Amino acid sequence: MGGKTLRDSSPIVAVFVVIFTVVDDDLMVLLIRRGVEPNKGWWAIPGGRLGPDETLDEAAARKLVEETGVRDVYLEQLYTFGELDDPAAGGAVAIGYFALVDHNSVSLPQRDEWTTAWFALNDLPRLAFKNDTVLEYALGRLRSKMEYTNVAYSLLPQYFTLSQLQRVYESILGKRVDKRNFRKRMLALGIVRPTERTIVLGAHRPAKLYTFSSRQPTVI
Amino acid sequence: MGGKTLRDSSPIVAVFVVIFTVVDDDLMVLLIRRGVEPNKGWWAIPGGRLGPDETLDEAAARKLVEETGVRDVYLEQLYTFGELDDPAAGGAVAIGYFALVDHNSVSLPQRDEWTTAWFALNDLPRLAFKNDTVLEYALGRLRSKMEYTNVAYSLLPQYFTLSQLQRVYESILGKRVDKRNFRKRMLALGIVRPTERTIVLGAHRPAKLYTFSSRQPTVI
DNA sequence: TCAAAAGTGTTGTTTATACACCCATGT
DNA sequence: ACATGGGTGTATAAACAACACTTTTGA
Numbered sequence: 441m442g443g444k445t446l447r448d449s450s451p452i453v454a455v456f457v458v459i460f461t462v463v464d465d466d467l468m469v470l471l472i473r474r475g476v477e478p479n480k481g482w483w484a485i486p487g488g489r490l491g492p493d494e495t496l497d498e499a500a501a502r503k504l505v506e507e508t509g510v511r512d513v514y515l516e517q518l519y520t521f522g523e524l525d526d527p528a529a530g531g532a533v534a535i536g537y538f539a540l541v542d543h544n545s546v547s548l549p550q551r552d553e554w555t556t557a558w559f560a561l562n563d564l565p566r567l568a569f570k571n572d573t574v575l576e577y578a579l580g581r582l583r584s585k586m587e588y589t590n591v592a593y594s595l596l597p598q599y600f601t602l603s604q605l606q607r608v609y610e611s612i613l614g615k616r617v618d619k620r621n622f623r624k625r626m627l628a629l630g631i632v633r634p635t636e637r638t639i640v641l642g643a644h645r646p647a648k649l650y651t652f653s654s655r656q657p658t659v660i
Numbered sequence: 661m662g663g664k665t666l667r668d669s670s671p672i673v674a675v676f677v678v679i680f681t682v683v684d685d686d687l688m689v690l691l692i693r694r695g696v697e698p699n700k701g702w703w704a705i706p707g708g709r710l711g712p713d714e715t716l717d718e719a720a721a722r723k724l725v726e727e728t729g730v731r732d733v734y735l736e737q738l739y740t741f742g743e744l745d746d747p748a749a750g751g752a753v754a755i756g757y758f759a760l761v762d763h764n765s766v767s768l769p770q771r772d773e774w775t776t777a778w779f780a781l782n783d784l785p786r787l788a789f790k791n792d793t794v795l796e797y798a799l800g801r802l803r804s805k806m807e808y809t810n811v812a813y814s815l816l817p818q819y820f821t822l823s824q825l826q827r828v829y830e831s832i833l834g835k836r837v838d839k840r841n842f843r844k845r846m847l848a849l850g851i852v853r854p855t856e857r858t859i860v861l862g863a864h865r866p867a868k869l870y871t872f873s874s875r876q877p878t879v880i
Numbered sequence: 881t882c883a884a885a886a887g888t889g890t891t892g893t894t895t896a897t898a899c900a901c902c903c904a905t906g907t
Numbered sequence: 908a909c910a911t912g913g914g915t916g917t918a919t920a921a922a923c924a925a926c927a928c929t930t931t932t933g934a
Contacts, residue, residue, distance in 0.1 A: 450670035451710065453753050490671065496742035496753070520740040520755050522716035533673050533716070533753065535740050603913070620915070621897065644912040645904035823885070840888070841924065864885040865931035 441469040452532040455499040458518065458578040459508060461558065462595050467611045468543070468558040468577060470507060472563070475553030485575070486556070487534065497544025500537040507556060509547045514540040514594035514657055516585075518578055521570075538578045540594035541655035586612055588660050590631050593652040599637060601647035602626065629660050672752040675840025676721040678732075678738065678798040679728060681763040681778065682815050687831045688763070688778040689795060690727060691785070699788035704777070705795070707754065720757040727776060729767045734760040734814035734877055736805075738798055753842030758798045760814035806832055808880050810851050813872040819857060821867035822846065850880050 459470040471483040480593045486651050490499050496517065518536040548556050559565060561579065564572070585591050587610060595608050606622050626632050633653045638646040679690040691703040706727045710719050716737065725731050738756040768776050779785060781799065784792070805811050806829060815828050826842050846852050850873050857869040 453671050453673065453674050490742075490753070494742075496740060497931090517739060519737060520716060522710075522714075533755070535712070535753070601913085618898075619913090620899085623914085624916095625896090640905070641913095642911070643904095643906035645914075647913060730881070821886085838925075839886090840926085841889085844889095845923090860932070863883075863931095863933035865887075867886060 446556075453490045454487050454532055454534045455490050455496060455503060456485045456534055456536050456574075457500050457503045457507075458536065458538040458572075458575065459504065459541060460487055460578075460582060461541050461546070462608045462611045463543050463558065465607055465611050466560040466562075467579075468560055469564075470548075470556060471559055471567075472507075473555045473557070482568040483559070483565045484568040485536075485571050490535075496535055500539075503537075504539050504541075507542055507549065509544055509549075510539075510541050513542075514591050516581075516657075518581060519574075520614075521574065523570075536574060536578070538582065540582075540591055542595055543595055544597060545620070559622075563603055583613055590652060590658045590660065591655060593655045596652075599635065599639075599649040599651055601639065601641070602632070602650055603647065605632065605650070618629065631660065673710045674707050674752055674754040675710050675716060676754055676756050676794075677723045677727070677735070678705055678756065678758040678795065679724065679761060680758065680798075680802060681761050681766070682816070682828045682831050683778065684761050685827055685831050686780040686782075687799075688780055689784075690768075690776060691779055692727075693775045693777070694788055703785045703791075704788040705756075705791050710741050711757075713788070715818045716755055718775060720755075720759075723757075724759050724761075727769065729761075729769075730759075730761050730765055733762075734811045736877075738801060739794075741767055741794065743790075756794060756798070758802065759797040760802075760811055762815055762817055764817060803833055810872060810874060810878045810880065812851075813875045816872075819855065819859075819869040821859065821861070822852070822870055823867065825852065825870070851880065868878055 461468050461470075470486060474480050474482055474484050478499050486503055488499075488503060490496070491502075494502070497515070500515055500517075501511065502612055504513070504515060515537055516539075518538045520533060520535045522533055543558070561575070565574070567575075592605065592608055596605065602623050605626065606617065606619065609622070630653050632650040635649050635651055637649040639649055640646045661686065681688050681690075690706060692706050694700050694702055694704055706723055708719075708723060711722075713723070717735070718829070720735055720737075721731065724733070724735060735757055736759075738758045740753060740755045742753055763778070781795065784795070787795075812828055816825065822843050825846065826837065826839065828835055829842070847854075852870040853873045855869050855871055858866040859869055861868045
């Protein structure tokens with residue numbers, strides 16, 4: 441944390457946010473189609489320059505709001521990459537975050553040139569720069585967080601069924617889990633709590649609605 | 661990862677390295693006594709500017725060599741802090757790493773003004789900036805890594821006794837562990853492997869020497 | 881012979897896994 | 908009445924936690 445002489449070769453500092461959601465049975469990520477060179481027309485993780493009077497967390501939260509309209513969701517610093525932005529920028533440093541959102545509460549911005557869209561992680565378009573690496577990394581982090589925290593709260597509305605919750609876990613972990621063991625565990629660990637409400641979703645028995653015991657990130 | 665227009669207000673980018681070791685029964689960290697204002701005379705985590713043609717990992721490894729002479733040890737990116745360097749620097753971004761070294765292989769540099777020294781984590785001097793926060797964070801990360809990886813290899817020489825290994829764990833976790841369960845687990849998980857050698861350390865029964873099955877970071 | 885660290889097994893508890901059938905609804 | 912997702916319990920295996928005495932050495 442030593443020197444403080446300001447030289448003219450300071451690298452550009454960017455902040456980007458990997459925004460995840462789960463729709464039906466698919467883990468999705470929000471991407472932006474680049475409207476300018478380099479890599480024009482390819483898709484990239486949303487991000488931008490760090491503002492002059494912003495903390496990193498503020499910049500990430502701002503980016504998230506700009507792209508989804510959503511605030512107060514799970515948002516965590518992921519990793520800082522030193523070499524993946526366009527080399528033309530001359531040594532950029534990019535601080536990556538990842539966010540978990542309930543897609544129902546998202547409204548995508550309407551713009552020309554820079555369109556945004558959700559993509560399933562197992563059906564990605566051509567990605568700019570080294571964004572595939574970043575997504576891999578983010579997915580790994582998300583998967584392990586699911587195992588020992590309650591961050592799933594940030595992917596679901598206030599009330600949900602245990603089947604919906606299970607689908608969220610299965611989509612992220614990329615594997616099926618046993619229904620009885622899953623429900624037992626969620627309840628035994630106190631992650632969720634039943635409510636009095638029920639919901640009828642199809643020609644089926646009504647499902648009990650649950651809610652998260654805490655909507656703060658918590659280690660189990 | 662958007663814009664690329666280079667403005668004159670690019671923040672300073674620094675890289676610092678929290679260097680841990682274990683000596684006897686104490687977890688220690690390497691600190692540098694600041695020779696200049698601000699916070700002159702206080703102690704700080706070693707770090708410096710990111711070089712123009714360096715990756716972040718390279719900068720961290722370079723810092724580590726400069727301060728300890730050691731290379732090829734466990735070195736991992738920790739977190740990126742946006743607000744903790746001196747405010748005079750006008751918006752610095754500091755990418756933190758942490759390293760685990762065997763203190764026997766370290767040679768501290770001889771300098772005037774900027775002296776370096778090891779400090780036990782439970783007996784720290786007055787720290788510059790928000791370095792207490794950073795050490796807290798690094799300690800938390802280290803503790804959890806000890807539980808599910810073999811990174812302890814980087815704190816010990818090639819051959820060591822199980823008691824020495826146990827003391828490393830206890831110093832870091834800050835609690836005593838059961839000797840029989842500890843040995844059982846280390847062997848059952850294949851983290852260490854016995855050798856033919858023994859060592860006599862005092863007026864005691866000779867201890868068998870062990871070695872790590874792998875000296876690459878491995879998740880158990 | 882004594883002090884001090886090295887070394888070694890068993891038992892109970894908790895946690896995770898495997899697995900199959902009945903229930904309530906709308907069509 | 909039937910197709911569909913909702914809902915529930917038990918038995919086994921694996922991981923973890925608690926616990927005490929014998930061995931070997933140098934002084």
